[in-house]
Amino acid sequence: MTLVAGVDSSTQSCKVVIRDAESGALVREGRAPHPEGTEVHPDHWWTALQGAIEQAGGLADVAAVSVGAQQHGMVCLDENGEVVRPALLWNDTRSAGAAADLVAELGGPKAWAEAVGSVPVASFTVTKLRWLAREEPDNARRTRSVCLPHDWLTWRLAGRPDTIATDRGDASGTGYWSPATGEYRTDLLELAMGRVPELPRVLGPAEQAGTAEHGGALLAPGTGDNMAAALGVGMRPGDVVVSIGTSGTAFACSETPSADAAGLVAGFADATGRYLPLVCTLNAARVLDAAARMLGVTPQGLSDLALRAPAGSGGLVLVPYLEGERTPNRPDATGSLHGLRLSNSSPEHLARAAVEGMLCGLADALDALGVEPARVLLIGGGARSEAVRRIAPTVFGRPVLVPTPGEYVADGAAKQAAWLLSGEPEPPHWESGGTERYEGDPTPGLRERYHEAAQE
Numbered sequence: 001m002t003l004v005a006g007v008d009s010s011t012q013s014c015k016v017v018i019r020d021a022e023s024g025a026l027v028r029e030g031r032a033p034h035p036e037g038t039e040v041h042p043d044h045w046w047t048a049l050q051g052a053i054e055q056a057g058g059l060a061d062v063a064a065v066s067v068g069a070q071q072h073g074m075v076c077l078d079e080n081g082e083v084v085r086p087a088l089l090w091n092d093t094r095s096a097g098a099a100a101d102l103v104a105e106l107g108g109p110k111a112w113a114e115a116v117g118s119v120p121v122a123s124f125t126v127t128k129l130r131w132l133a134r135e136e137p138d139n140a141r142r143t144r145s146v147c148l149p150h151d152w153l154t155w156r157l158a159g160r161p162d163t164i165a166t167d168r169g170d171a172s173g174t175g176y177w178s179p180a181t182g183e184y185r186t187d188l189l190e191l192a193m194g195r196v197p198e199l200p201r202v203l204g205p206a207e208q209a210g211t212a213e214h215g216g217a218l219l220a221p222g223t224g225d226n227m228a229a230a231l232g233v234g235m236r237p238g239d240v241v242v243s244i245g246t247s248g249t250a251f252a253c254s255e256t257p258s259a260d261a262a263g264l265v266a267g268f269a270d271a272t273g274r275y276l277p278l279v280c281t282l283n284a285a286r287v288l289d290a291a292a293r294m295l296g297v298t299p300q301g302l303s304d305l306a307l308r309a310p311a312g313s314g315g316l317v318l319v320p321y322l323e324g325e326r327t328p329n330r331p332d333a334t335g336s337l338h339g340l341r342l343s344n345s346s347p348e349h350l351a352r353a354a355v356e357g358m359l360c361g362l363a364d365a366l367d368a369l370g371v372e373p374a375r376v377l378l379i380g381g382g383a384r385s386e387a388v389r390r391i392a393p394t395v396f397g398r399p400v401l402v403p404t405p406g407e408y409v410a411d412g413a414a415k416q417a418a419w420l421l422s423g424e425p426e427p428p429h430w431e432s433g434g435t436e437r438y439e440g441d442p443t444p445g446l447r448e449r450y451h452e453a454a455q456e
């Protein structure tokens, strides 16, 4: 049996799956937590990766490895390859002002959408580099090269060779690489930083990034976590995937690049050579964590409570902007409760309002994609909640399919590794565990009440 490993180095944790390259059967797996915070030293990702690999029984018998990771994070390296400062993550909003400045300086949102497929908000790497140049000029001067979380981990697995590699998917989240042309826009980096640091080489979908320093496994290009999830879940044309992790994302696959001047849809590339229009919110699974904490219950307890309350939570609306928000672009917003009455002042109503509020944000994300999906697939840690699975169709106004709970980002990375080994033109097709279908009547007035509350 030839084994491949896939890594998901996402916001909250690192997961490793080891699968049979031929059938995709799961052989072993491991995981380790990441520290809290929106600014994290990459060494923590490396430590977690080592822990997860060890728990998964090591990589000694693995033929190829691929790393999927959280998108956008700014990793700055000095002339010796040392990390200049802790990475600013995708959910760090301190560069919101820099984003607004950059958008204005290039001539507005349309100019950015045409240049790189996306209008940058604080999540995008380019805005973090502008923030660095303005707020930490010494660190900006010491920065010789800039890369992303998955690029850095792949480079570390390779034993820190002279060059760093990335892929189309993750490059498309920088704000200085164009999915439409497949080229870096170094003029935009110049605009952000006043100079152009060294950048990773952008590999094709099944191109080799290197060889692991220990054990000699081949290293596949890796990609951003959403692109890896698309591959892992076996996305088909017409599918929309809604992922409820630390971020909430809704994405479709497309044969052509997109450029939304309204700035809601990020025009990413995917991990197969195609495109991945995507809408991202900052507030997803952690809204449920916060609600469970406030109510003093476990995630299971929150789900039980939410399912005991009436649809629409008796008019109670929770606007879930606990970390500010990215879509809509409201980096300084906070969460709020609306419509509180004696009749809905119960743990059950609050639990349901948290689930419904979080899902209303994702329903808007789904709508913003502007596609009529043939299937909506629900994945990510939050989809493990029974309440989320049962309430989602009543908020989205359409049935949802929930694949067997699993680590679809790590699985997609494992598929990339198997693809590299196969040398085939398309990634391997592995049998999936099937999906469970959830249906429910749309809740009257829910999204209207949410929109009214979110605008206050």
Ligand SMILES: Nc1ncnc2c1ncn2[C@@H]1O[C@H](COP(=O)(O)OP(=O)(O)O)[C@@H](O)[C@H]1O
Pocket: 010, 011, 012, 013, 244, 245, 246, 247, 285, 286, 288, 289, 299, 300, 380, 381, 382, 383, 384, 385, 386
């Ligand atoms: N049964 C559950 N019910 C509700 N939330 C859950 C459940 N299991 C996991 N989660 C949540 O999923 C989140 C982690 O999801 P994950 O997709 O792994 O995130 P990320 O990829 O951003 O690190 C956590 O916030 C966790 O609380």
Ligand SMILES: O=C(CO)[C@@H](O)[C@H](O)COP(=O)(O)O
Pocket: 010, 011, 012, 069, 070, 071, 072, 090, 123, 173, 224, 225, 226, 245, 246, 247, 248, 249, 266, 280
């Ligand atoms: O910023 C985005 C997408 O543009 C996020 O989706 C990050 O890629 C983090 O993902 P998770 O840790 O929530 O999976």
